[in-house]
Amino acid sequence: MTKKIKISINGVSVEIEPGTTILDAALQAGVIIPTLCYHKDLCVAGNCRVCVIEVAGQKRLAVACATPCEEGMEILTNSLKVRNSRKHIIELLLSEHNADCTRCYKNGNCELQYLASEFKIMTQDFIQLAPLKKYTIDMFSPSIVKDDSKCIRCQRCVRTCVELQGVNALTVAHKGDHMKITTFFEKAMSDVVCTNCGQCINHCPTGALVEKNYIEEVWDAIADKTKHVIVQTAPAVRVGLGEELGFEPGTRVTGKMVAALKRLGFDAVMDTDFTADLTIMEEGTELLTRLKKVLVDHDPEVKLPMATSCSPGWIKYIEHMFPNYLDHLSTCKSPQQMFGALAKTYYAKARNLDPDKIVSVSIMPCTAKKFEAARPEMHDSGYRDVDYVLTTRELAIMIKQAGIDFMKLEDMHYDRLMGESTGAGVIFGATGGVMEAALRTAYELVTGREVPFENLNIAPVRGMEGVKEASIIIENPLKEWAFLEGVELKCAVAHGLVNAGKVMEAIRSGQASYHFIEFMACPGGCLGGGGQPIPTSPEIRRKRAEAIYAEDAGMPIRKSHQNPEIIKIYKDFLDHPNSEKSHHLLHTHYTSRERF
Amino acid sequence: MPGIKLSEKTIGIIQQVCSDFRNEGSELINVLHQTQGKLGYLPAEVQEVIAKELNISVAKVYGVVTFYSFFTMIPMGEHPISICMGTACYVRGSEQVLAEFKRQLSIEVGQSTPDNKFSLNCLRCVGACGLAPVVMVGDRVYGRVSPQMVKNIISEYKEGCVSEAKSA
Ligand code: SF4
Ligand code: SF4
Ligand code: SF4
Ligand code: FES
Numbered sequence: 152m153t154k155k156i157k158i159s160i161n162g163v164s165v166e167i168e169p170g171t172t173i174l175d176a177a178l179q180a181g182v183i184i185p186t187l188c189y190h191k192d193l194c195v196a197g198n199c200r201v202c203v204i205e206v207a208g209q210k211r212l213a214v215a216c217a218t219p220c221e222e223g224m225e226i227l228t229n230s231l232k233v234r235n236s237r238k239h240i241i242e243l244l245l246s247e248h249n250a251d252c253t254r255c256y257k258n259g260n261c262e263l264q265y266l267a268s269e270f271k272i273m274t275q276d277f278i279q280l281a282p283l284k285k286y287t288i289d290m291f292s293p294s295i296v297k298d299d300s301k302c303i304r305c306q307r308c309v310r311t312c313v314e315l316q317g318v319n320a321l322t323v324a325h326k327g328d329h330m331k332i333t334t335f336f337e338k339a340m341s342d343v344v345c346t347n348c349g350q351c352i353n354h355c356p357t358g359a360l361v362e363k364n365y366i367e368e369v370w371d372a373i374a375d376k377t378k379h380v381i382v383q384t385a386p387a388v389r390v391g392l393g394e395e396l397g398f399e400p401g402t403r404v405t406g407k408m409v410a411a412l413k414r415l416g417f418d419a420v421m422d423t424d425f426t427a428d429l430t431i432m433e434e435g436t437e438l439l440t441r442l443k444k445v446l447v448d449h450d451p452e453v454k455l456p457m458a459t460s461c462s463p464g465w466i467k468y469i470e471h472m473f474p475n476y477l478d479h480l481s482t483c484k485s486p487q488q489m490f491g492a493l494a495k496t497y498y499a500k501a502r503n504l505d506p507d508k509i510v511s512v513s514i515m516p517c518t519a520k521k522f523e524a525a526r527p528e529m530h531d532s533g534y535r536d537v538d539y540v541l542t543t544r545e546l547a548i549m550i551k552q553a554g555i556d557f558m559k560l561e562d563m564h565y566d567r568l569m570g571e572s573t574g575a576g577v578i579f580g581a582t583g584g585v586m587e588a589a590l591r592t593a594y595e596l597v598t599g600r601e602v603p604f605e606n607l608n609i610a611p612v613r614g615m616e617g618v619k620e621a622s623i624i625i626e627n628p629l630k631e632w633a634f635l636e637g638v639e640l641k642c643a644v645a646h647g648l649v650n651a652g653k654v655m656e657a658i659r660s661g662q663a664s665y666h667f668i669e670f671m672a673c674p675g676g677c678l679g680g681g682g683q684p685i686p687t688s689p690e691i692r693r694k695r696a697e698a699i700y701a702e703d704a705g706m707p708i709r710k711s712h713q714n715p716e717i718i719k720i721y722k723d724f725l726d727h728p729n730s731e732k733s734h735h736l737l738h739t740h741y742t743s744r745e746r747f
Numbered sequence: 748m749p750g751i752k753l754s755e756k757t758i759g760i761i762q763q764v765c766s767d768f769r770n771e772g773s774e775l776i777n778v779l780h781q782t783q784g785k786l787g788y789l790p791a792e793v794q795e796v797i798a799k800e801l802n803i804s805v806a807k808v809y810g811v812v813t814f815y816s817f818f819t820m821i822p823m824g825e826h827p828i829s830i831c832m833g834t835a836c837y838v839r840g841s842e843q844v845l846a847e848f849k850r851q852l853s854i855e856v857g858q859s860t861p862d863n864k865f866s867l868n869c870l871r872c873v874g875a876c877g878l879a880p881v882v883m884v885g886d887r888v889y890g891r892v893s894p895q896m897v898k899n900i901i902s903e904y905k906e907g908c909v910s911e912a913k914s915a
């Protein structure tokens with residue numbers, strides 16, 4: 152063990168591990184230092200200077216986030232000098248900020264606004280530069296709005312896009328007064344390599360990067376009596392939504408969420424978990440078919456490893472970055488899009504509704520799903536399959552607007568037909584979940600026995616490590632699958648696109664040989680999605696993951712193929728997995744894209 | 748690489764410069780410097796090749812090029828066309844106007860036509876919001892531009908210079 156060092160913070164002495172920054176040391180000592188450019192997920196930039204503090208004996212103020220403690224340091228975080236200087240820094244930031252808070256999407260959840268309110272910035276000592284500057288507001292993307300007039304140039308977004316996502320869509324360009332956060336050649340976000348993952352939105356402290364919201368459109372649809380408005384909710388929403396509405400991170404609010412959606416006026420509230428189960432049936436079958444074609448038929452056209460396709464951020468990433476590998480992607484649509492295609496066909500028929508009158512809304516932890524729903528090929532029902540995609544945050548806004556006291560709601564159940572799900576569907580919301588759900592079903596299909604892990608919990612694919620590996624040796628398969636006898640099925644799981652990139656590089660260089668890989672664009676999987684409540688931190692992601700696995704453990708059915716509504720849809724409508732009808736409605740193709 | 752219209756020779760020059768610096772990302776500034784020395788300027792396509800050769804993000808290359816005033820990205824087309832993407836113009840339909848320019852000229856933003864007659868760019872608010880949507884061709888400002896007007900605007904500059912057949 153390394154020897155601790157002694158410092159004092161505001162006169163109170165504390166012992167800390169060497170190498171600790173002043174910011175962390177203060178936190179341990181119960182002293183809060185305000186920050187802006189600092190974020191727990193990212194490397195330290197130290198560019199905003201909001202976290203200035205005084206070290207006794209040093210003339211210049213230091214930045215707490217970037218300065219390590221040294222033995223004997225006497226740190227003052229609340230001296231007159233610190234307070235004045237901090238206030239000046241905030242005033243300077245505000246002087247070039249278009250601070251029309253009442254008309255800003257981030258009003259009420261903005262770190263800059265919060266600082267201004269904490270320090271009661273009432274006067275204007277600096278010239279207001281904002282009105283003199285020309286700013287761009289980029290509204291071209293179906294997922295993201297980028298408003299440079301709200302940007303404080305903290306570069307959290309740039310670091311997010313580089314460090315967590317390895318995409319590098321955003322950069323710092325120009326200098327001095329003209330310095331701005333932009334893209335290659337200042338193209339619109341919709342025209343560059345951006346995957347719409349929304350991680351930059353989740354990490355932006357201000358209103359400079361926000362989701363494109365469709366709240367009014369959905370209110371209008373609900374108010375239109377000629378429309379039948381249905382809604383689906385993704386697995387990860389139920390473990391995040393509570394944070395926006397007064398609950399602690401990691402609280403499961405499934406039943407309350409369903410109740411709230413009914414009160415908002417949706418005509419039917421159903422579950423994306425149902426189509427997550429359906430994805431397992433389709434994707435599991437596809438995997439087994441591919442294995443057969445490769446191992447038995449030696450078909451050179453069929454590619455392994457097969458990669459999952461439920462994360463639209465990942466899909467756009469591979470389309471840009473590894474366009475030669477698109478035939479490794481499962482052809483399965485994401486659960487959201489499967490749901491959409493069925494809503495205007497299967498559901499419409501069963502309920503005797505004109506599909507033209509159905510408005511299909513989805514609640515997602517994800518901003519990339521907005522882009523996905525708008526992809527031109529997503530019209531297999533004959534209509535746009537999913538009309539509006541709202542993030543977890545947008546749903547919370549609607550619930551507040553409607554005056555619903557969320558805490559007091561009684562739990563309610565999803566509506567039938569596409570509302571039943573299993574533990575396997577729920578864990579789609581966490582990294583490793585799709586893999587785990589797929590193995591639960593595929594192993595049983597092949598061997599007739601349950602997957603050999605305690606309580607069906609496939610521990611090696613759980614947790615927050617960036618790349619996880621697991622393998623299962625198949626023993627005593629059923630006759631049909633005899634060719635799999637003794638085959639070691641090798642799987643990998645990657646979350647956060649920077650990790651996805653590592654796995655893809657390993658495949659390209661021939662270092663890795665897997666059969667099946669789960670990719671999710673966001674750190675932690677969907678539970679850490681770009682549309683989830685802000686803030687999201689490693690700690691909060693962990694809590695949401697615990698909630699997901701608790702939800703799974705509490706489900707009466709935990710394997711997709713046993714979901715009664717799944718059995719029913721194959722009997723009544725789809726025939727069997729990978730049938731002609733499922734190919735038409737539930738599968739898709741991909742587009743190669745440029746890398747800028 | 749589709750979309751890049753550099754000649755084989757130009758690409759060869761850039762690749763040579765990059766390999767002179769061992770294709771190392773950390774040599775970006777030197778690579779840019781030398782390339783500009785040889786080609787005169789650093790348009791988007793050149794930046795893309797450099798990014799590819801050095802295996803770094805093209806956004807980053809752009810960040811560096813715009814940071815140093817020494818680097819330049821344009822000779823523009825003979826008639827540079829700029830479409831305002833400020834809020835007022837956006838709201839009044841500059842997106843559709845831009846799309847029409849792209850369609851008519853068969854080029855993307857930041858590119859020039861093969862004959863170098865026209866180049867297409869987006870601007871931030873040019874301060875003429877009352878005239879939104881605003882398009883500038885050279886120094887000339889066109890106000891309240893609709894997609895229907897695009898063809899005429901272009902032909903004002905085409906006439907007598909380029910035959911229709913050639914530019915179609
Ligand atoms: S970004 Fe924050 S400070 Fe700026 S206008 Fe919006 S709420 Fe106000
Ligand atoms: S867009 Fe947001 S995260 Fe990026 S630099 Fe501006 S304020 Fe910071
Ligand atoms: S949405 Fe994702 S890929 Fe796009 S700029 Fe933001 S972090 Fe980068
Ligand atoms: S938070 Fe420390 S410098 Fe920005």
Ligand code: FES
Pocket residue numbers: 831832833834835836837871872873874875876877879880881
């Ligand atoms: S927005 Fe186009 S001129 Fe102001």
